[in-house]
Amino acid sequence: MNQVVRALASEEKLLNFYNIVLFDEITERLEMPKKIDLLLIEGSTVTREQEEVVKKFREISDFVVAMGTCAVQGGVQALRIGDDIEKVKAYVYPNPEHIDVNKDVKPVDNVISVDMFIPGCPVNHEAIASLLKKFVSEGLPIAIPESVCSECKRKGIVCVMVAYGIPCLGPITISGCGAICPSFGRGCYGCFGLKDFDLDNSKLKMFAQQLKDLGMDNDRFEQTVKAYSWKTWSKYQNVYHR
Amino acid sequence: MERVLTRVEGEGKVLVKVKEGNVIDVEIQITEAPRFFEYIVRGKHINNVVEIVSRVCGLCGVSYMLTATRAFEKCLKIDVPQEVEELRRIIHLAERVKSHVIHVFLLNLPDFLEMPNSFRLGAVNSAMLRNSMKLLTLAVNIMDILGGRTHNVVNIKIGGVYKPPSESDAVKIVKLIKDAIELFKPLADFVLSLKNIPEEKLAKPLMILHGNGYPHVSDEIAFYNSENAEIFDVQNFENVLDVMQRPGKTALLYKYKGQSYIVGPFARFNTSYDRLHGEARDFVSSYGWKPPLKDVRQQIIARVAEILDSLLTLRDFFQNYKPFEIYSPRIEPAKADKLRCVAAVEAPRGILYHRYDIDEKLKVLHCNIITPTAQNILAMEELSQEKLRMLGRAAEHEAAKLTERIVRAFDPCISCSVHVLSSKY
Numbered sequence: 001m002n003q004v005v006r007a008l009a010s011e012e013k014l015l016n017f018y019n020i021v022l023f024d025e026i027t028e029r030l031e032m033p034k035k036i037d038l039l040l041i042e043g044s045t046v047t048r049e050q051e052e053v054v055k056k057f058r059e060i061s062d063f064v065v066a067m068g069t070c071a072v073q074g075g076v077q078a079l080r081i082g083d084d085i086e087k088v089k090a091y092v093y094p095n096p097e098h099i100d101v102n103k104d105v106k107p108v109d110n111v112i113s114v115d116m117f118i119p120g121c122p123v124n125h126e127a128i129a130s131l132l133k134k135f136v137s138e139g140l141p142i143a144i145p146e147s148v149c150s151e152c153k154r155k156g157i158v159c160v161m162v163a164y165g166i167p168c169l170g171p172i173t174i175s176g177c178g179a180i181c182p183s184f185g186r187g188c189y190g191c192f193g194l195k196d197f198d199l200d201n202s203k204l205k206m207f208a209q210q211l212k213d214l215g216m217d218n219d220r221f222e223q224t225v226k227a228y229s230w231k232t233w234s235k236y237q238n239v240y241h242r
Numbered sequence: 243m244e245r246v247l248t249r250v251e252g253e254g255k256v257l258v259k260v261k262e263g264n265v266i267d268v269e270i271q272i273t274e275a276p277r278f279f280e281y282i283v284r285g286k287h288i289n290n291v292v293e294i295v296s297r298v299c300g301l302c303g304v305s306y307m308l309t310a311t312r313a314f315e316k317c318l319k320i321d322v323p324q325e326v327e328e329l330r331r332i333i334h335l336a337e338r339v340k341s342h343v344i345h346v347f348l349l350n351l352p353d354f355l356e357m358p359n360s361f362r363l364g365a366v367n368s369a370m371l372r373n374s375m376k377l378l379t380l381a382v383n384i385m386d387i388l389g390g391r392t393h394n395v396v397n398i399k400i401g402g403v404y405k406p407p408s409e410s411d412a413v414k415i416v417k418l419i420k421d422a423i424e425l426f427k428p429l430a431d432f433v434l435s436l437k438n439i440p441e442e443k444l445a446k447p448l449m450i451l452h453g454n455g456y457p458h459v460s461d462e463i464a465f466y467n468s469e470n471a472e473i474f475d476v477q478n479f480e481n482v483l484d485v486m487q488r489p490g491k492t493a494l495l496y497k498y499k500g501q502s503y504i505v506g507p508f509a510r511f512n513t514s515y516d517r518l519h520g521e522a523r524d525f526v527s528s529y530g531w532k533p534p535l536k537d538v539r540q541q542i543i544a545r546v547a548e549i550l551d552s553l554l555t556l557r558d559f560f561q562n563y564k565p566f567e568i569y570s571p572r573i574e575p576a577k578a579d580k581l582r583c584v585a586a587v588e589a590p591r592g593i594l595y596h597r598y599d600i601d602e603k604l605k606v607l608h609c610n611i612i613t614p615t616a617q618n619i620l621a622m623e624e625l626s627q628e629k630l631r632m633l634g635r636a637a638e639h640e641a642a643k644l645t646e647r648i649v650r651a652f653d654p655c656i657s658c659s660v661h662v663l664s665s666k667y
Contacts, residue, residue, distance in 0.1 A: 001251065001300055002392055005348065006382055009375035015361055024248045026348060027359030046275045076297050079282040091281045094494075101275060121297065122393055180390040184397050184404040185568070189293060191394065220287055227294060 001025045004040065004067075007128035014129070017136040036061040038135055040128075041114075044070045044077065045106045058112040065131065066108040069121035073193045074230030076121075078105040079223070081230065107231045116140065121191040121228055124176055145197050147171055148188050151179035160187055167216035169224065172199060172207055194229035194236075204236050245642035247649065249349040249359070251301050252656025256649060258630070258641040265630035265637060268623050268645055274656050280609045288314050288400060288573075288604045295596070296394045298611070299658045301344065303393040304337040305589035309596045311400045312459070317583035317600070318400075320571050326402040331459055332559050333388045333398065334587065335552040339422075340381040340392065341590035342507075342545040342552075345653040346433060347374035350542050353647050354436050370432060373425055380422040384556070387411050387418075401571040412563045419557045426553065427525070430546045434529035444537040444629060444648075446621045447501050448509035449593060451476075456517040456551060457510045457588045465498055466513055476586045479595050480610065495620045496612070502620035505592025506652065508535060511544035522551040538625055539651045576602045589614055591653055613658040622649045 005026065008014055020026065021033055039061035045051050058064055066072050074081070080088050085103045089096035108114055118127050130141045148170035152159060160166040160182050168187030170179070174195050181188045208221050216224075225233045247254040253274040259267040279298055283291045292310045296303040308330060315322055322330075348360045357363065363371040382392045387407060389395025397403050407415065447467040453460035463479060465472045474482055484497040497503075515523065515533040526532075526547045535543060579602050586595040592614030599608040626645040630637045637644060 002344075002382075005344070006378070006392065009379050012372060012375070015364065020359070020361065024246060024253065025251060026249060027361070028248045028352075029246060030358060046277075050275065075277075076282060076294050077277040079286075079294075080278055083281075088278055088281050091284075092276065092278050099276065122300075122391070125392075177391075181396050184390055186396065186399075186404045191293075220290065223286055223290055227290070 003123050003125040003128055006125040007132055010125065010129045011133065014132055018132065034060060037063065039064045040067045041065065041071050041108050042068050044074050044108070045111055046077065046101050046104075048100075048102065051106070051111050054108065054111050063115050063135070064108075064112065065116045065118060066114045067118050067128070068123045069119055069191060069193055069228055071108045072117045072119045073228060073232065074105045074107050076227045078230035079227055081105055081226075105230065110231075118176075119174055119193045120176055124178065127176060144175070145195070146175045147195055147198075148173045148175050148177065148179050148182070148192070151175050151177070152182050155179060155183065157182045160185060161210075161214070165214050167211045167214045169211075172204065189224050189228070191228045194225060194232040196232045196235075199236075201236055243642050245646055247646060247654075247656070249352065249650060250654050250656055251299070252654075252658070254654070254656040256626075256642055256645045258626075258645055260638055260641060263635040263638050265627065265641055268626040268630065268641075270619055270623055270649060270654075272656055280611065283598075283606050283609050285605055288598075288600060288606065291598070291606055291609075292398070292400060293394070295611070298613075299589075299655055300393060301341045301655060302337060302589045302591070302594075302658075304334050304389065304395055304398065305587055305594050306596075307395065307398045308334050308459070309585050309587045309589075309594050310598070311398060312587070313583040313585035313596050313598055314400050314600075316585060317581045318573065318576060318604075320401050320573065322402055322571075323566075323569055325566050326406075326569055328559070329403055329406060330398060332556060333385075333395065333403075334458070335555055336381070336384050336388055338590050339549050339552045339556075340378070340385055341653075342549045343374070343378050343381050345590075346542055346545050346549070347377070347429065349653065350545075350650060351433065353650060354438055354542075370429065374429055377422060377425045377429060380418050380425065384415055384418050384422070387415055400573060402569050405568065406565050407560075407563070408565055409563075412560045412565075415560045416557065419553055419560065423550070423553050423557070426549060430525070430550065431529075433542060433546050434526065434531060439542065440537045440539045442537050442629075444539070444625050445504065445508075445535075446625065447498070447503040448513055449498065449503045449505050449617070450509050450513050451586060451588050451593060456514050456519075459587050461585075463586065463593065464513070465503065466509075467501065476595070477584055479584070479586065479612070480597065483612075494616065496617045497620065502624055503617070504538065504621050505614050505617050506541070506590075507544035507548055507592075508538055508541045508652075509592065510588065511535060511547055515547075518547060519551045519554040521554050522547050525550055538621075539648060541651045541653075545653075573604065576600060576604060578602065580607065591615060591655055592617065613655070615652070615654045615656070615658055618652050618654065622652055622654065 089099045161168040166187045169190035170188040173190040174192050176192050243258050245256050255271040257269045295306045295310050385392050389397045449465050450457040451460040452462040452464035461476045486495045512534045531543045581600050583598040595612040597610045598606050626648045
């Protein structure tokens with residue numbers, strides 16, 4: 001909610017162009033139209049009911065955006081994937097039989113077709129504002145595939161890994177945040193998700209070794225990557241040894 | 243009758259059971275799917291846990307990070323220098339401002355104006371909409387400088403912060419705060435002058451974190467009912483609460499000595515008004531608002547007071563601010579094979595409690611989180627029932643709407659109240 005509201009707040013005129021028909025966190029439910037021009041979906045799906053809702057809205061929507069790391073990659077809740085769901089439920093709930101949750105955590109494009117992905121945990125409000133502005137003039141923001149490193153270089157932020165030996169996931173993480181963590185003197189922890197380009201098994205394996213040499217063991221590396229990059233990481237998960 | 247809860251964080255419903263025209267039961271249902279945070283932090287290193295729990299809430303991630311870091315620092319006996327601790331409290335207050343601004347102007351205000359959302363304000367009072375959006379932008383800009391971004395901030399870690407603000411950051415913040423206070427006062431004037439804020443007697447006993455200043459960060463908890471106050475250590479929190487579960491339902495409900503109670507701005511304002519910043523007190527009281535607020539639907543007044551109190555505290559802090567050296571204590575392996583780590587902070591919505599059991603490798607064995615909304619749910623339901631019973635048959639058609647307004651006055655966070663489901667271990 002924060003980032004969408006912030007995007008709307010950033011440009012006074014934006015509200016003139018959009019009629020917000022469904023956004024429970026901000027408005028009471030108004031009459032539902034038969035067609036939606038722009039649908040922003042937050043979150044991953046974990047129940048059959050959620051999958052049905054998403055499918056229903058896909059049918060009536062022209063353009064669908066998966067917004068945020070949960071929608072794009074699965075999100076931190078994907079950390080439970082691979083564990084017995086009955087055990088997971090029983091750990092948290094005294095009456096696990098009442099909990100209807102799927103074994104998997106599905107990013108949105110595992111359920112429906114998605115027209116655009118905006119990663120980030122949270123998404124950058126400027127990316128949302130850019131989309132909202134360009135969409136009304138029948139355009140779209142141009143995605144530039146690069147890593148967080150490019151943002152550090154452009155901003156003149158000293159490389160925390162090279163200069164201070166701090167483990168940083170920037171080289172393998174998709175750009176878009178503005179290199180926030182390195183600008184605070186800490187390593188990136190990959191909350192915008194793994195790059196799904198220019199990366200392969202051998203590169204990832206070499207990189208995991210680099211991080212290990214700097215003190216981030218494979219276990220912590222795996223936990224960190226799985227938490228924010230389930231979908232992309234699952235393609236690479238055999239690259240290093242536990 | 244059933245009504246989807248809107249203008250709250252997360253997905254929930256209110257269910258009102260009516261029999262022969264009379265309300266017989268009110269229930270708040272949580273429809274948001276669980277994310278199993280207590281489970282997923284198990285086996286994770288405490289540094290990763292601080293980042294993960296920040297994701298529980300889309301509005302108060304700093305509260306989660308601060309509670310977790312304080313819990314780990316206490317059990318591992320990591321000293322945090324006073325100036326660093328103070329800075330973290332300031333980051334946390336900046337979040338209180340942001341969260342309350344969203345609630346007051348975007349979520350709660352439409353209730354008093356009979357509007358479906360705040361954007362409709364533009365049609366009748368465009369300056370009001372424009373300025374409240376500007377105020378929100380100023381609040382998040384302050385958070386950007388202090389925390390790196392508005393939520394899931396990156397500048398809090400076990401042992402302190404990553405980077406204290408520079409001198410030029412402080413200058414920028416002082417300017418932002420000055421602008422925010424200027425913008426806020428006319429907006430607050432509008433809220434404090436509203437004529438239709440209910441003034442019935444609709445309240446419950448109160449619970450706050452008990453300390454020297456206005457409730458914020460402390461290791462003691464105070465419970466107030468009409469007769470007296472009881473103070474206990476946060477370490478005993480789980481022992482003094484009665485946890486109830488309704489048959490066939492997943493939500494856990496909390497009571498203290500058999501009574502439901504209220505946490506959050508209403509509790510803080512009514513118990514600790516004298517500790518608000520003097521200017522905030524003067525401002526609010528000039529409109530005739532003083533403690534005790536009698537009706538939970540007056541919480542908007544407490545939030546207005548807290549926004550100003552926090553902005554003034556931030557202003558005072560940064561006017562005298564001097565940057566300090568980064569302090570990075572080493573986090574040594576634990577000296578025992580099992581340590582209990584407990585802390586609580588006053589999140590925007592009230593007392594947030596975390597308990598982690600960790601092993602000697604600093605990985606979490608067990609976790610329990612008790613959120614403000616989980617504690618408030620029973621009070622929300624009982625107060626709604628009380629109100630609807632008073633109205634009797636007259637309430638029949640409006641029951642769900644009336645309930646929703648009482649519930650919304652609490653600014654419930656459904657995303658976090660999925661955590662009403664605590665670990666049974």
